[in-house]
Structure formats: C-alpha cells, structure tokens
Amino acid sequence: MSFTWGRFSQKQLDSIRNSTARLNFWEGAVRSGKTIASIVRWLDYIATGPSGDLLMVGKTERTLKRNILDVMEQILGPRLYRYNKGEGEVYVCGRKIYVAGANDERAEGKIRGMTLAGAYGDEVTLWPENFFKMLLSRLSVSGAKFFGTTNPDSPYHWLKVEYLDKTDLDLRSWHFVLEDNPNLDQAYVEALKREYTGLWYKRFILGLWVMAEGAIYDMWDDTLNTFTDADIPPGLKMVARRYISVDYGTQNATVFLDCLDDGDTLWIVNEYYHSGREQGRQKEDAEYADDLLNFAGPERPRFVIADPSAASFKIALRRRGLMVRDAENDVLEGIRMTATMIAKRKLRVNRDRCPHLVKEIAGYVWDAKAAERGEEKPLKQNDHAVDAMRYLVATVVNKYRLHSA
Incomplete structure (x- = not known):
C-alpha cells in the first residue's frame, strides 16, 4: 500500500525544521498531525544525524509497528525499508535501527548498555519513567537527539512535570490540536469527537493535560442508561x-x-x-x-x-x-x-x-x-x-x- 502525502500545516513544518534540541516532543490531540511530522523529522535524522546506533520505542513493539513502522514502510517502500520482527530491528535506507517495547518497569533492561546516536519514541506517557531515564542516559554519542510523540495525560505525569514544564533543559515541544491537521475531513472530525467523552474528550480532542478526578462515569444517567x-x-x-x-x-x-x-x-x-x-x-x-x-x-x-x-x-x-x-x-x-x-x-x-x-x-x-x-x-x-x-x-x-x- 503506497503512502499519499497531504498538506502540511505551518506548525508541522516548524516542528520538522526546528526540532534541533537534544529532546524534541510532539504532543496534543489525536489525529492532529503530530505523528506524521515527527516521522518526517526522524527520517531526516536517520539520513543526516551522527553515525552510531539508533533506537525506536513504543509501549510495545506491536503498537510501534502499527503506529509508526507501518507508516514508514508505506512512505519508503520495500527497497528502502525492511523489518526483522524476530531480531528486534528495522533497516531504513540501509541503516539498522533497534526496536523495543517499554510496557513495564523491567523494560529498561532491554536498553541497558547501549550507546545511542538517536532515538524515536511513540506514546511516551505510557512508558515507565525509569525506562525513559535509562534511554536518555544511553544518548551519549555527540549530537544525539530524542524525538517523541504523546497524547496529553495528567498534569502531574512525570513527563510533563520533569521535562515538558522545565525551562532549563535542552528541549523543544510543539502542542497540536485537530485544527493543526489540514487534511481531516469534517465528517471524520465529527465522528472522532463522538468517540470520546469526559476526561478523554478533554485530552484526546481538546489536547488538554487534565487530571482524572471524581466520578469515572459521570455521564451516566439513571433514566437513559x-x-x-x-x-x-x-x-x-x-x-x-x-x-x-x-x-x-x-x-x-x-x-x-x-x-x-x-x-x-x-x-x-x-x-x-x-x-x-x-x-x-x-x-x-x-x-x-x-x-x-x-x-x-x-x-x-x-x-x-x-x-x-x-x-x-x-x-x-x-x-x-x-x-x-x-x-x-x-x-x-x-x-x-x-x-x-x-x-x-x-x-x-x-x-x-x-x-x-x-x-x-x-x-x-x-x-x-x-x-x-x-x-x-x-x-x-x-x-x-x-x-x-x-x-x-x-x-x-x-x-x-x-x-x-
């Protein structure tokens, strides 16, 4: 299946051009264009970044493949992309990239001892904090960079408190909302909005970092339900x-x-x-x-x-x-x-x-x-x-x- 390119918004283009910090994040609403912008930047980094080992991480290797690797395969085609599932690695334009899942506290053992020139992370708020800290310690090649995407979570989440909200780190982030994706059909947007309610509407549609508090099913109606x-x-x-x-x-x-x-x-x-x-x-x-x-x-x-x-x-x-x-x-x-x-x-x-x-x-x-x-x-x-x-x-x-x- 071939990939069809759409239009890029100014925010997407800015994030691609200026994600030059040690840590770079695309965060915000679902389907807001953050992922494709991050992938384009990552492909550029694979081609132009420093030599050395590279790593790609998702909550699980399966979700990483579904969310990111499959898109890369559609963009590049079989001549420039090869995924070795059993070996935990993917080849992009001839360059080997390790892949891993970060689904629990034990996952940090998968990357201990690595020396990395760059890393890409999908759904970072779903990772254990100790895995993320270990990954940063592995980015030790001169000029190494991290590129990561996430939906909003709690305002007390470690990623927001310890990284996104800090002003003294070599970090850049871009906040995306649905309007930042110029390729969405309005009927699809309306259908997407119907899929989320309450807490998840605030986070995944409005792109807000808000707490989960009070009644979980506050939309319950004793008559209508x-x-x-x-x-x-x-x-x-x-x-x-x-x-x-x-x-x-x-x-x-x-x-x-x-x-x-x-x-x-x-x-x-x-x-x-x-x-x-x-x-x-x-x-x-x-x-x-x-x-x-x-x-x-x-x-x-x-x-x-x-x-x-x-x-x-x-x-x-x-x-x-x-x-x-x-x-x-x-x-x-x-x-x-x-x-x-x-x-x-x-x-x-x-x-x-x-x-x-x-x-x-x-x-x-x-x-x-x-x-x-x-x-x-x-x-x-x-x-x-x-x-x-x-x-x-x-x-x-x-x-x-x-x-x-």
Missing part, C-alpha cells in the same frame, strides 16, 4: 448475540453479567453476585461454574468473557462445554470505551435485576492519591460488577460503533 423488563424491545432475544461477562474473585466478589448485543446497543439484562466475605462462605471453581450454567439457563451464550487471570475457573467452564474468551484488559482503554457507550446511551442496564452494577457505577471514582503521583487508576473498592461491564465492552465493541452517531 437503564431499563426494566417491560422496556426490552420485542424480538430482541431473537436477533441479539448473547454474552456473559465475568469478574472472578476468590476473596473478592464474583460477578456474572448477562448481556444481549443487537449490534447497536448493549443490554445488560441480569447479574449474579456472590461475595465470600459478605456472605461468609467462599466457593470453589466448580461451584462457580455450576452457578454460571444455572444463571445462563438452557440457552448458552455465544461465549463467556472472563478475566484473563482466572485460569482455573476458565478450565472449569470449558469442561462444562462453554466457549470462553479472555477479556480485553487494558483498564484505561476499556474505561474510555465504556464511557463512550454510556454517553451515547448505547449501554443500558436492567435497574431491577442488576442492583449491584447500578450501585457500583454511581460510586466508581478515580483514585485521588494516585492522581497526585501522576498515576491514573480507579479506586479499588466495590468495582467487581463495573470491571465485568468493562470487560464486556472492551471485548465485543469495535471502533466503528464508537464512531457512529
């Missing part, structure tokens, strides 16, 4: 796909959510909730598996969506003839997708049959102390039903549904 048995559309069960989503606990509560998906709206029609602590009795895997069969009734779900870590419970389900799929478990992305479905009123819950889920949604909040440390996560209390809801959305909803009106 709930229903009763009498509200279920006639014939829904005949046309909808059925899933059961599970948050499994040993000491903590175990939750099953029964869902009907008509391709437009997710209808959570029933819940099962058992807390060993509250009810004074723990259950074994086999008991929970039998409970799920009884909960499902004679008509089996298309598949059961289960917490990836619940290995023994998944075995018990499969022994009973149930299809089981691991839930997509990127917490923040799952919350974002769930928030969008709630805001679009495409996620509805039976308020009579799902009392624990309705109660948890109202009390599901961001961890304020974690936010002050620049971390982003929900407060871990009374969150088992909402976790099962997040698993459901993240596993069965695609981007098209998030874009649609």
Whole structure:
C-alpha cells in the first residue's frame, strides 16, 4: 500500500525544521498531525544525524509497528525499508535501527548498555519513567537527539512535570490540536469527537493535560442508561448475540453479567453476585461454574468473557462445554470505551435485576492519591460488577460503533 502525502500545516513544518534540541516532543490531540511530522523529522535524522546506533520505542513493539513502522514502510517502500520482527530491528535506507517495547518497569533492561546516536519514541506517557531515564542516559554519542510523540495525560505525569514544564533543559515541544491537521475531513472530525467523552474528550480532542478526578462515569444517567423488563424491545432475544461477562474473585466478589448485543446497543439484562466475605462462605471453581450454567439457563451464550487471570475457573467452564474468551484488559482503554457507550446511551442496564452494577457505577471514582503521583487508576473498592461491564465492552465493541452517531 503506497503512502499519499497531504498538506502540511505551518506548525508541522516548524516542528520538522526546528526540532534541533537534544529532546524534541510532539504532543496534543489525536489525529492532529503530530505523528506524521515527527516521522518526517526522524527520517531526516536517520539520513543526516551522527553515525552510531539508533533506537525506536513504543509501549510495545506491536503498537510501534502499527503506529509508526507501518507508516514508514508505506512512505519508503520495500527497497528502502525492511523489518526483522524476530531480531528486534528495522533497516531504513540501509541503516539498522533497534526496536523495543517499554510496557513495564523491567523494560529498561532491554536498553541497558547501549550507546545511542538517536532515538524515536511513540506514546511516551505510557512508558515507565525509569525506562525513559535509562534511554536518555544511553544518548551519549555527540549530537544525539530524542524525538517523541504523546497524547496529553495528567498534569502531574512525570513527563510533563520533569521535562515538558522545565525551562532549563535542552528541549523543544510543539502542542497540536485537530485544527493543526489540514487534511481531516469534517465528517471524520465529527465522528472522532463522538468517540470520546469526559476526561478523554478533554485530552484526546481538546489536547488538554487534565487530571482524572471524581466520578469515572459521570455521564451516566439513571433514566437513559437503564431499563426494566417491560422496556426490552420485542424480538430482541431473537436477533441479539448473547454474552456473559465475568469478574472472578476468590476473596473478592464474583460477578456474572448477562448481556444481549443487537449490534447497536448493549443490554445488560441480569447479574449474579456472590461475595465470600459478605456472605461468609467462599466457593470453589466448580461451584462457580455450576452457578454460571444455572444463571445462563438452557440457552448458552455465544461465549463467556472472563478475566484473563482466572485460569482455573476458565478450565472449569470449558469442561462444562462453554466457549470462553479472555477479556480485553487494558483498564484505561476499556474505561474510555465504556464511557463512550454510556454517553451515547448505547449501554443500558436492567435497574431491577442488576442492583449491584447500578450501585457500583454511581460510586466508581478515580483514585485521588494516585492522581497526585501522576498515576491514573480507579479506586479499588466495590468495582467487581463495573470491571465485568468493562470487560464486556472492551471485548465485543469495535471502533466503528464508537464512531457512529
């Protein structure tokens, strides 16, 4: 697939020409033109920068390939681009570049001992801080530079506090908003805006560095996002796909959510909730598996969506003839997708049959102390039903549904 060049905005051109500091960052809204500008600059640096080893990093090697390497391949073509996945390296215009993922604290060991003449980073706010610091210490060739992209995060994030906000570093940054990309179709922009809500709208559409605070699902409406048995559309069960989503606990509560998906709206029609602590009795895997069969009734779900870590419970389900799929478990992305479905009123819950889920949604909040440390996560209390809801959305909803009106 060949690459089609579009127009460049003045900000993009300025960032390409003047990203001459030791540290150079493109940050801001999604689809705002920051990535293609950074890639053009990086390709120029590969050709004109000092000799020595080069490195490219993403949250994972897979996301780096999807977001950056595939674009480079389309620009350059097979004669000038070759990716060796198994070797962790890519050749660009004959020059070898190492590639790596920075998905957890242990990742810094991948680059320890390197001597680098340059590095490119994708989604830098998703990296562990110790990895970034190690990378900077490896940029020891004379004239070495770093080029990185990121979406906004918390104003307390280490990247903003320790680097972007500092005035005494050899650092340049450019802040991008949607208007900085002159190639976006207006219909696409409107569809993109519909995909994000609340915190994510502020960050990914407006390009703001804002805190995650207060209620996570503040767009929830007790009327528009709930229903009763009498509200279920006639014939829904005949046309909808059925899933059961599970948050499994040993000491903590175990939750099953029964869902009907008509391709437009997710209808959570029933819940099962058992807390060993509250009810004074723990259950074994086999008991929970039998409970799920009884909960499902004679008509089996298309598949059961289960917490990836619940290995023994998944075995018990499969022994009973149930299809089981691991839930997509990127917490923040799952919350974002769930928030969008709630805001679009495409996620509805039976308020009579799902009392624990309705109660948890109202009390599901961001961890304020974690936010002050620049971390982003929900407060871990009374969150088992909402976790099962997040698993459901993240596993069965695609981007098209998030874009649609």
